[in-house]
Amino acid sequence: MAEMWINMGPQHPMTHGLWNLRVKVDGEVIVDAMPEIGYLHRGMEKIFENKTYTQIGPITDRLCYGSSFTWNHLYCMTVENLMDLEIPERAKYIRVAAIEIQRIASHLMWIAAFAADLGLLTGFLWAMRDREIFIDLLQALSGSRLTYNYARIGGVTADFPPDFERDCIRAVDYFEKKMPEHESLYDSSKIFHMRTRGIGVLSREDAINLGVTGPTLRASNAKLDVRKDRPYEVYDEIDFEVQCHTDCDCWGRYRVRMNEMRESCKIIRQAIAKMPKGPVRVKTPLIGPARDAIGVVEDPRGEGIMYVIGDGTDRPYRLKVRSPLFVILSAAKPMLLGYKVADVVAIMGSIDVCMGETDK
């Protein structure tokens, strides 16, 4: 077979969204690759400029359908930095707990999609089953299941519902009991090892030079986690390990995410235990000052950054969103070259693509 270009996308099961990966194959070997994005561009940053600070909140939920709370929280945190607000201690702990619940839900959705990509539908359904519990928790918190709009500038919408602490601990207990079941499905499967080990190798240098962040970077043996290196909210008072892996391949990314879910369980327990009593929200001004501010969080997919410039009105002059996957997708070519067509799904699946935040 001669060399030919294959369009994987924009409508393709591998893409998990709406983007196009053009790969040039020689037989089954990939000799060139070109990610094309922009199919889901909604002009988010322009919309932000025309809305008041309060109105922007619900829109930021729509940035990522996999982990919407992280982005909502990032926005609120950035605007709080802009307005120089100090939010109540309890609100910070509630946010940390909610972020970690969201992180587990997001990682579970990742493992579900990854397993389905590799043809293992059992893993898909098991992960979706357990994700339901965490989605239920977030639903109890916020009332909705996908776009929570739970964080507010100056705190969170509402305090925990009755018995929420107990439900959280129960969910975490259940999930920690179920983790070995999930892992046994992958770790003890020879074919899963064959499909992931040594596939999609992204060396430490390449990962750092390309600006890759998040679990993908940590799987390339770089210990970088915003929660640890630049603690926001109350992460500096919580004891957890940054997970990294030395394999630099799909297997490493899988392991990092699995371990991160365990760490998230630990964080949820600590946040619930250390949570003080008190108010969850403070009164905030409607008008932002004429200066700029930045917020950095550790999204489940990487480093999410928002940069806001205020001009003394109730609307931001500019709100820039730095999405982790926009950057990680640029590493698609170095990750793909030399592997087989069948590896595309494993490699692109392993970086946990979410087009909502990529195209904004």
Place this chain on the structure above:
Amino acid sequence: MDIVNFIFSGILGLIPDPVGSFFEGIGSWSVSAGVVNFITMLLEALIIIIVALLNVIILIWIERKILARIMDSRGPFYVGPIGFFQNIADGAKLFVKQIIIPRKVDKFGYQIAPLIFVGSSFLILSVIPLSPGFAVTDSNGLTIPGGILFAFAVFAIAPFSILVAGWSENNKYTLIGGMRSAAQMMSYEIPMLLTVASVFLLVGSFEFSDVVSAQQNIWFGIPLFLGLIVFIACMIAEVERIPFDLPEAEAELVEGWTTEYCGMRFGFFMFTEYMRGYAGCGIATLLFLGGWLGPDFIPDEIWFLIKAYIVFLVFIFIRGALPRIRTDQILDLGWKRLLPLAVLNLLIAVAIKAAGWI
């Protein structure tokens, strides 16, 4: 099929003859050996297809239910008792769909490939006996000579039709799917035929009935356990199920070589795949698990089907537990793992035969 022969010669011979020699001529022509044989053949084909249809419907239902339990869900349960008629509903849906033929396909290949695929798969069933009394024979009661060889020869036609289909569809995914099918065939056919050769060696015959009657004392699956494992692994590759369903990998190739087929054609492909699964399970049962042999309180045919379904359950468990393998890895697996094991199995068979244990 002596009974059919008898019934038909009886019915056609009894046509009343009020007018005279014309009908007498028709009457005697209609009971002549050629016509009766032809009608018998048609009836046999009909019986084979009906048995295959029933089995496939049951197998798909079993797969849906068991796989759903593995995946911690319920499976179909709305249509019919415990969802048994869901397959029929799905088939009806596919049946009423419009059949779209893309403009740029190669029409001849595009239309001939499903015929080869479906036809060759039905042909396999013509040599698989469910019991000594339930087999296709000629008028002397003899089965097709070399039935096992015939079954495997016909089994191997399907990858060819997949290649033709993938190529003629004028689509890159289907082309890769077709090529994968051909590459996959290289890897599993040889170990599979070597394990079958070990059975030939023990029996000394190419007939299914001889193979089964040679297992009166012990099923070949027990001394040739290695062979059974290799055979089942190769059979999963042969019928293209997970983990060896590369030609139609839905994640990377969008259902691979079946991408451009729609409506009932696609339905026929899916159906035929399960039928090939049934045929594969049947062959494994006959060669290694004693075929229809079993205590007398259950009829022979039911024994055969029970064993075939149990082999199919193994297929389902494997599908529930494993991800899909890669093309180069299946070649690796076929040539570096399964082939040595198959040769080892052949040596074991030689040793058993030489020692005269069977």
